[in-house]
Structure formats: C-alpha cells, structure tokens
Amino acid sequence: MKEPPMSKTLFEKIAAREIKADIVYEDELVLAFRDINPQAPTHVLIVPKKPIPRIDQAATTDQNLLGHLLLKAAEVAAKVGLQASGYRLVINNGRDGGESVPHLHCHILGGRQMTWPPG
Numbered sequence: 001m002k003e004p005p006m007s008k009t010l011f012e013k014i015a016a017r018e019i020k021a022d023i024v025y026e027d028e029l030v031l032a033f034r035d036i037n038p039q040a041p042t043h044v045l046i047v048p049k050k051p052i053p054r055i056d057q058a059a060t061t062d063q064n065l066l067g068h069l070l071l072k073a074a075e076v077a078a079k080v081g082l083q084a085s086g087y088r089l090v091i092n093n094g095r096d097g098g099e100s101v102p103h104l105h106c107h108i109l110g111g112r113q114m115t116w117p118p119g
C-alpha cells in the first residue's frame, strides 16, 4: 500500500510560496527569510529546504548540506548588513532549547548588542 504523503512543514510552505514571507536569499538547498516575530532589529531565519526536523535528527549524509547552511548564513548576514557590526547564529533544539517549529532553522540575529548568557 502507498504511504499517504507527509504534510509540509511551515517552512516548506514558505519555500513553496504557499505562505508569504520576506525572502532574502534562496538557492537549490536553502532559503532565508525575515522572522515574523523579530527578536532583534535584524532577524532572519535560514533553513535547509530538506525538512530535517532538528539538528539532532540530521544524518552524516547531511554533512554537506549543513556546511552549506552555515556558509550561506554568513553570506546572508553580510547581505542584510550585519558583517561590520557582527551578529549571532542560533539553533534551538527540542523543548529546553526553545524550538517551536520542527523544521531545522538557524536564526541570524543582529543590529543590537547581544547579551550572554542567553535567556
């Protein structure tokens, strides 16, 4: 019997243009768009188009994709004007990590001084 198709994640729907977003970068592997609820003057999410739920479910076969995601995160940070001032990259994993969308994403936050320890 054929398995029913898995439903799309929120970020797959954004990639498919089924949900509107302010997209700042796209290639065949990743998509970057502005966060709907920004936590800093500049807050962009970069996601793999492949719906890996979270970093602890990534496989060794995802190594190139994850490297691409991080390199593109730095490129996107520069594209949105954060290279000179600096920025923070964040990946939330699971409940205590504060993950709310089960599709791997890296936050790019900048435009203000970040504090440590994080909240």
Ligand code: AMP
Binding pocket: 010, 019, 021, 033, 034, 035, 036, 037, 038, 045, 091, 092, 098, 099, 100, 101, 102
């Ligand atoms: P996390 O809490 O790490 O899972 O991050 C999920 C992020 O997705 C949050 O910062 C949300 O504000 C953001 N988000 C949720 N829905 C949308 C949307 N439709 N467009 C852009 N960002 C979104």
